[in-house]
Amino acid sequence: MAGLALVTGGSSGIGLALSKQLAARGYRLAWVSLDQDELDRAKAELQKDAPNLVIDTLALDLSAADAPDRVFQWANGLSPDGLDLLVNNAGLGVYGDSATLPVSAEQTMIDVNIKALHALTRAFLPAMEARDGGTIINVASNSAFIPAPRLAVYAATKAFVHHYSDALQQELAHAGSPVRVMTVCPSAVSDTPFKSRAAMDRVRTFASFTATTADEVAQDIVEGLERGARRVVTGAAMRRALWLMKLTPAPLLRWMTGRETLEM
Numbered sequence: 001m002a003g004l005a006l007v008t009g010g011s012s013g014i015g016l017a018l019s020k021q022l023a024a025r026g027y028r029l030a031w032v033s034l035d036q037d038e039l040d041r042a043k044a045e046l047q048k049d050a051p052n053l054v055i056d057t058l059a060l061d062l063s064a065a066d067a068p069d070r071v072f073q074w075a076n077g078l079s080p081d082g083l084d085l086l087v088n089n090a091g092l093g094v095y096g097d098s099a100t101l102p103v104s105a106e107q108t109m110i111d112v113n114i115k116a117l118h119a120l121t122r123a124f125l126p127a128m129e130a131r132d133g134g135t136i137i138n139v140a141s142n143s144a145f146i147p148a149p150r151l152a153v154y155a156a157t158k159a160f161v162h163h164y165s166d167a168l169q170q171e172l173a174h175a176g177s178p179v180r181v182m183t184v185c186p187s188a189v190s191d192t193p194f195k196s197r198a199a200m201d202r203v204r205t206f207a208s209f210t211a212t213t214a215d216e217v218a219q220d221i222v223e224g225l226e227r228g229a230r231r232v233v234t235g236a237a238m239r240r241a242l243w244l245m246k247l248t249p250a251p252l253l254r255w256m257t258g259r260e261t262l263e264m
């Protein structure tokens, strides 16, 4: 029997699709998202098919400085045995010119995508080591691989997630830690509210050959979890594209990225 999985942003998009997969594998779920109505709606959706499924919810703004600490206290109250799985999935993008976007909007991205993810990782890691096991899944993006104009801060936050999580995993493996960190890099996901919320509906990448669905991303994540992967790039087309990117000269790659994100 699997244990407790805490999924931030579990009530929407990738987090919800992944939660369905985890529930099917016997995990009990704990969700932290911004909106209580959204949490209630998603919980009812999952429990319609699985009435006995336990889902605890906490509506909280993860951009608040004290939010990670509140999540940690709340999760400890749910399970004295601690977490089996922490999925740092909550995140947001904001599309626009970096010279004119509201600074506060950019800072919220930094607070949620970087600061909350980092603080939650640091809060739960010692407890997982003390209980001799656990996995932390940090959701980055294919935007982590290359700077993206008009998504400058978003792509930079995801580069942080990718580099930080990968380096932390190497340190833990070197030290013989029982805890694993898995980095997930989804390509554009066409069927979550993310792109509308980010004002990116017309950005080409969501219709390109590398685009995936939330269900495909969730399937790739659980397969990665089960085979002990350190990094998962989701979507077979994106995995092929990544190999091509490695062979592509940098100026051409920058031009191609600009075509995706600058021209609408």
Ligand SMILES: NC(=O)c1ccc[n+]([C@@H]2O[C@H](COP(=O)([O-])OP(=O)(O)OC[C@H]3O[C@@H](n4cnc5c(N)ncnc54)[C@H](OP(=O)(O)O)[C@@H]3O)[C@@H](O)[C@H]2O)c1
Pocket: 008, 009, 010, 011, 012, 013, 014, 015, 032, 033, 034, 035, 036, 038, 039, 060, 061, 062, 063, 089, 090, 091, 092, 093, 112, 139, 140, 141, 142, 185, 186, 187, 188, 189, 190, 192, 193, 194, 195, 197
């Ligand atoms: N969609 C894509 O194309 C794509 C591609 C690569 C990576 N990703 C990454 O995948 C992750 C999930 O994205 P998604 O596509 O599933 O988007 P989504 O459907 O918009 O889900 C984002 C989740 O994060 C939560 N969240 C956002 N801001 C929050 C805050 N301040 N406090 C607490 N919770 C907050 C949302 O809660 P509410 O719904 O309650 O507001 C929602 O549950 C994100 O980290 C995103 O950067 C997405």
